[in-house]
Amino acid sequence: MSKVDLEKIEEAVKMILEAVGEDVEREGLLDTPQRVSKMYAEMFSGIDEDPREFFSTVFHENHEELVLVKDIPFYSMCEHHLVPFYGKAHIAYLPQGGKVAGLSKLGRCVESVARRPQLQERITSTVADTLMEMLEPYGVYVVIEAEHMCMTMRGLKKPGSKTVTSVARGVYAENDVLRREVISFIQMS
Missing domain, CATH: 3.30.1130.10 (GTP cyclohydrolase I, C-terminal domain/NADPH-dependent 7-cyano-7-deazaguanine reductase, N-terminal domain)
Incomplete structure (x- = not known):
């Protein structure tokens, strides 16, 4: 997770929401970029893992x-x-x-x-x-x-x-x- 750039993900999510016509300042979306960035960090946590390590x-x-x-x-x-x-x-x-x-x-x-x-x-x-x-x-x-x-x-x-x-x-x-x-x-x- 150390390589994940949370701020960059947040900006990208804001851009996607704006691109589909959403208001990123709307109450329901205010914290969405932060939530999505944390979710992506978790969901992509295997990127830096080597599955062979589990069989040492x-x-x-x-x-x-x-x-x-x-x-x-x-x-x-x-x-x-x-x-x-x-x-x-x-x-x-x-x-x-x-x-x-x-x-x-x-x-x-x-x-x-x-x-x-x-x-x-x-x-x-x-x-x-x-x-x-x-x-x-x-x-x-x-x-x-x-x-x-x-x-x-x-x-x-x-x-x-x-x-x-x-x-x-x-x-x-x-x-x-x-x-x-x-x-x-x-x-x-």
């Missing part, structure tokens, strides 16, 4: 079977329209040599990658690549499903539509049976 500590367990954390909620901002998209991430990996991460680290990785102007496809591949690099598992499978406000509020105007992206690395890219196993667990309620 790993554990060695006698476990080389599926690890799946599903329904990890996240939100992000579409870099094309600067409107939110939000949804759930599902992360599976097959540990190699018993090298596992703390479960909360998977959620922190998603949050860090999502908290920047972003594309859903990039979040999916960045999370998968980070786990492959840091945990060196046999494979990683990441599925993200999200609703994009740029499709809900403007353009197509189709609320409730979901975009699903997936990335398979290692054995999950090579083995349909393993991939289907993960999908079946994701679909379980």
Whole structure:
């Protein structure tokens, strides 16, 4: 957050409000530029983070079977329209040599990658690549499903539509049976 120029954001918000014909001195809008600047600082807090930092500590367990954390909620901002998209991430990996991460680290990785102007496809591949690099598992499978406000509020105007992206690395890219196993667990309620 140290690099965020709050004053510059406030000025930009005032300019946008004026450009759409609003009175920035109107009571309801007086503090809006400050609120938006603080919100943007929070929503873009992942810009200066490296998601690999969450995997500096790993554990060695006698476990080389599926690890799946599903329904990890996240939100992000579409870099094309600067409107939110939000949804759930599902992360599976097959540990190699018993090298596992703390479960909360998977959620922190998603949050860090999502908290920047972003594309859903990039979040999916960045999370998968980070786990492959840091945990060196046999494979990683990441599925993200999200609703994009740029499709809900403007353009197509189709609320409730979901975009699903997936990335398979290692054995999950090579083995349909393993991939289907993960999908079946994701679909379980």
